[in-house]
Amino acid sequence: MSKQKDIDTAFFGQPRGLSTLFFTEMWERFSYYGMRAILLFYMYYAVTKGGLGMSETTAASIMSIYGSLVYLSGVVGGWLSDRVWGPRRTVFIGGVLIMFGHIALSLPFGVSALYVSIALIVAGTGLLKPNVSEMVGGLYSENDRRRDSGFSMFVFGINLGAAVAPWAVPWAANGFGLNLFHGEMNFHAGFSLAAIGMFFGLVQYVIGGRKYLSKDSLYPDDPIDKESLRPVMIWTLVGVVVLAVVLGLLAAMGQLNITNIITIITIIAIALPIYYFIMMLNSKKVTKEEHSRVLAYIPLFIAAVIFWAIEESGSVVLALFAEQRTILHIGSWHFAAANFQTLNPLFIMILTPVFVTLWDHWKNQPSAPGKFAAGLVFAGLSYAFMALPALIHGTTAGRVSPFWLVGSWFIVEIGEMLISPIGLAVTTRLAPKAFKSQMMSMWFLADAAAQAVNAQIVKFYSSSTEVPYFLTIGLVSIVFGIILMFFVKRIHGLMGGVD
Structure with a gap:
């Protein structure tokens, strides 16, 4: 039998295991983005309308810090997979936690259920998301030319789930089109649908995993020994104690509230990448050329934070x-x-093939810093665009056309095409050999830091302040993008031959 016949092409020319991971991530994104589509409204709607009756400002801050925590938790999820459980078990545990998180929201237990749900979904997503992607890579040999197309199909599954969910989950919350709730919102029904979606994902993951995923995925790549585990446990315990002391002091002063907890998380999300940069720049394991590349990554990281702050505000x-x-x-x-x-997700699916074709055929295309600079300008323009309705009609003129939002999302997604895939690629290329995994974590920490910053600045948004809010943040992005353009050659020089 020839080697060609031995190649698994059962899923549209790809390994059959890709089908398992494709639908696992599709259902996980369905549940996550379906929940997020209605969560903000659930938090600030009045109790008489089925909500929790929080202030709009508090609800917006919680939404932002929630997203930050999801990306922060990915660092822990990757470590547990590599050192303790292996990717397949880690993903399963993550999926179970996510499902129970949605179940908690589907029950009428108020604010306490909300916080339990956040904790479960943050932990679960941190375990599942980075390790599903790692297993996709494990389906292919190093020389398998199907790898790029396989990841493209996988990303399509992510966006498919994210695109369908904002229609399906609100539809459930509105009575499944049958007016079951007499015109009122029943958010718990929507959250129940999100839980069911994650359940479907888990069922097919377990069944398909046994048949089509490598047994190697059951074991950690670098299992930790008892000697190495001891300092990890000690530092974890120290962190828990420090956190308990801080919370205890806040409680003693009568300041233990959600606002201050969000502030603490914001500080951690901003301090963590700073710590990583200082560690790498001062490490003896980093060569002179690698040191230069880390320096080149700093302005790109700051640009990513600004971009994600705007993109994640959706x-x-x-x-x-x-x-x-x-x-x-x-x-x-x-x-x-x-x-x-x-x-x-809809615009991502539409624009991705356009930009893939563009990069394949544009001979003298800009370097990564140049693309980042252009991406920031587009992101800023998307916010400046949102200031126009109020500038034209005033903030007291009532409601405006939905095409303003459509236009804004289209503009920012052009920016995402210039930053997100380029950022992933350049992060892997600029990473010091001794800090490959940590550098990849840095890319996700940019999103975490961005949403942590959002948790503070969304407090200044309201219908009456929308013009200065959109213009100020939009101009910050545009100005930083223009400044970055002037330093493209210098940054590219520090990258040491990396395009």
Whole structure:
């Protein structure tokens, strides 16, 4: 039998295991983005409307810090997979925690259920998300030319789940189109659908995993020994004790509240990447050339933070704009504010093949710093665009066309095409040999830091302040992008031959 016939091509020319991981991540993203599509409204809607009755400011801050925690937890998830459980078991545990997190939200236990759900979903997503991607890579040999197309299909599955969820989950919360709740929102029904989605993902993951995933995925790549485990446990215990002391002091002073807890998490999310940069720049394991590359990565990291702060605002600030300032119908077609969350993944699916073709055929295309600079300008323009409705019609003129939001999302997704895939690639290329995994964590920490910053600045957003809010943040992004353009050659020089 020839080697060609031995190659597994059962899933559209790809290994059959890709089907298992494709649908696992599709259902996980369905559950996550479905939950996020309605969570903000659930938190600040009045109790009489089925919500928790929080202030709009607090709800927006919680949404942002929630996203930050999800990306922070990925660092722990990667370590547990590599050193303790192996990727397949780590992903399963993560999926179970996510499912129970959605179940907690589906029960009418108020604010306490919300915080339990956040803890479970943050931990679960941190375990599942980085390790599913790692297992996709494990399906291919180093020389398998199907790797890039396989990852493209995998990413399509992610965006497919994220695009369908903002329609399906709000539809459930609105009574499945049958007016079961007499025109009122039943958020718990929507969260239940998110839980069911994750359950489907787990079932097919377990069944498909046994048949089609490598047995190597059951074991950690670098299992930790007792001697190495001891300092990890000690430092973990120290961290828990320090956190307990801080929370205890806040409680003693009568300051233990959600606002101060969000502030603590914000500080951690910003301090952690700073610590990583200082550690790598001062490490004796880093060569002179690698030191230069880490320096080159710093302005790109800052650019990524600014970009993600704008891009991730879609489920917070733009969600508020959709609910409070947007006409929710086009002719006789009516839709929910939560449905706008589908625009992000939808435009990614539309634009990805366009930009892949562009990069394949553009001979003298800009370097990575140049693409980052352009991406920041587009991100800033998307926010400046959102200031136009109020500048034209005023903030007291009522609701405006939904096409303002569509246009803003389209512009920022052009920016994402210039930053997100380029950032992933350049991060791997600039990483010092001794800090490969930590450098990859840095890319996700940029998103964590961005959403932590958002948790503080969203407090200044309201319908009456939307013009200065959108213009100020938009101009910051545009100005930093223009400044970055002037330093493209210098940064590219520090990259030491990396394009």
